[in-house]
Amino acid sequence: MTQQLKGEKHALVIIDMLNDFIGEKAALRCENGEKIVPKIREAIDFCHENGIQVVHVQEAHRKNDADFRVRPVHAIKGTWGSEFIEELQPEEDKGDYIVQKRRHSAFSYTDFDLFLREEKIDTVVLTGVWTNVCVRSTASDALYHGYNVIALSDATASQDDDMHRGGLRDIGIFGDVMTTDEYMDAAKKKFSQDPQTV
Numbered sequence: 001m002t003q004q005l006k007g008e009k010h011a012l013v014i015i016d017m018l019n020d021f022i023g024e025k026a027a028l029r030c031e032n033g034e035k036i037v038p039k040i041r042e043a044i045d046f047c048h049e050n051g052i053q054v055v056h057v058q059e060a061h062r063k064n065d066a067d068f069r070v071r072p073v074h075a076i077k078g079t080w081g082s083e084f085i086e087e088l089q090p091e092e093d094k095g096d097y098i099v100q101k102r103r104h105s106a107f108s109y110t111d112f113d114l115f116l117r118e119e120k121i122d123t124v125v126l127t128g129v130w131t132n133v134c135v136r137s138t139a140s141d142a143l144y145h146g147y148n149v150i151a152l153s154d155a156t157a158s159q160d161d162d163m164h165r166g167g168l169r170d171i172g173i174f175g176d177v178m179t180t181d182e183y184m185d186a187a188k189k190k191f192s193q194d195p196q197t198v
Helices: 031-049 112-118 131-144 161-171 180-192
Strands: 010-015 053-059 097-101 123-129 148-157 176-178
Touching (some): 031 180, 097 112, 131 148, 148 161, 148 180
Parallel strands (some): 010 123, 148 176
16 A cells, blocks of 8 residues: 655755765765665656655765764765765756755754755655664754655665664654655655646
């Protein structure tokens, strides 16, 4: 049975799929993050084909960022580590939007909320890394700002399965958790009925 989707206008949000998180040379490597690249790519292509906004979230720290007091140095703005991985480059010619952040949440001290409101988006569909840190923080802030939250379980990842499951469990308290295929099936059904909603 197709799951009912909340909201009238969605944005697919890809969180921190960057060189310093994905791949053998990553400063804060999330090995399980490498496994979700094909699902995120599939979701992006689906959204481009169906007029759903795509937002890429990019950690871009200053050199002496306070974040480095508790975590290793990573994703400094303007460096290779802060760049998007080759497979998931933003496609601005297709309308993709980039949000740079220095904190875990995509909402903290960024223009993410302003962009969503300007575009009349009411639902965020979250993918990326780490499920229990930046994805969960963004999900919580999305709730606080009044957005519907959907997390794609096979397009998010953490360092290990326990962290991943814990992050999804927390998000599931106030949001919907589904697979990428479940989301795409439900989105086809929902948005094909009224193409003006997306």
